[in-house]
Amino acid sequence: MPIRIPDDLPARGTLEAEGVMVMGETDAIRQDIRPLRIGLLNLMPNKIRTETQIARLIGATPLQVELTLVRMSGHVPRNASASHMTSFYRAWEDVRNARFDGFIITGAPVERLPFAEVTYWDELRRVFDWTLTNVHRCFNICWAAQAAVHHFHGMPKHALARKAFGVYDHRILAPTSPYLLGFADDLSIPVSRWTEVRRADLPRNTDMTVLAESPETGLCLLDDPRHHALHMFNHLEYDSTSLADEYFRDRERGLDIAVPHNYFPHDDPALRPINRWRAHAHLLAGNWINQIYQTTPFNIARIGHESRGPVLACA
Ligand SMILES: CC(=O)SCCNC(=O)CCNC(=O)[C@H](O)C(C)(C)COP(=O)(O)OP(=O)(O)OC[C@H]1O[C@@H](n2cnc3c(N)ncnc32)[C@H](O)[C@@H]1OP(=O)(O)O
């Protein structure tokens, strides 16, 4: 939560320079409270696990959050029961007239396919465009982040020789970003993908900022202010055994997969992994929710009418 202190207290300038959110009197008086409306477009095959991971993080802040589970209108999930989907999910076509303070789009295990071969690619492109007018802040994860920077910026994804798979060291590159408040200088983040998006492919003169990167697995987190989005190429939301379950699943499918890097104690898949990223997962989610709370209009119908100008996607 932002801190409210007198305008002329000396601590104010210091904290502001560090990126701490300090609230002025005018903003404090203006603020009112309503639940934040967050949508989760869940493209992961294990729907319940992903719902739980995201709800755990966005539910841990002091703010009231109303979560809407969203599915692709034209995709029938293979790995989730029809009754679960009918009971808890709404098709994107049915919520497209609504507005959301925050919208999260998950990864999907389709990263080796060309985008156009993903059956819901056209609909997803419409979703990305819709976020520009109906969503205050978007958070794209893993394949959805690759898809978003491809759609908005024309950035390609590149196939990797082996799956980037494990818990990798990352560095924070923009410590005063409001999304990184409280972060250590380096941190561990789970990575699980067959493809990557490269720094060298960032558009020239881009206004995107690289917030976090790994010396081994490259770009991790991009701030994309023009599209009101964060693009997270890795999986801070994963719980302790997500990578283990993916490892056993991939082996069972006969994929050429190594033991996840820096994950199982002594690299022994029989031992329970230790979660070293949970605190940063909570921090990032809390900072994102806080940013939304500070900047979203009280009248949710105003979302999309804020003074941020029209934003056009790449063709
Ligand atoms: C070289 C290739 O092109 S491989 C094809 C794509 N694979 C990749 O991109 C690499 C990573 N993924 C994989 O290897 C596999 O999907 C695995 C090992 C993760 C899972 O294998 P399986 O359990 O046999 O896969 P399954 O058939 O359930 O598909 C996994 C999910 O991907 C979805 N999917 C698969 N192909 C497509 C497609 N063309 N368009 C959209 N979604 C697709 C499935 O619908 C399913 O999601 P859902 O449960 O929400 O419906």
Ligand SMILES: N[C@@H](CCO)C(=O)O
């Ligand atoms: N990493 C996930 C796919 C989405 O990022 C998996 O291996 O199933």
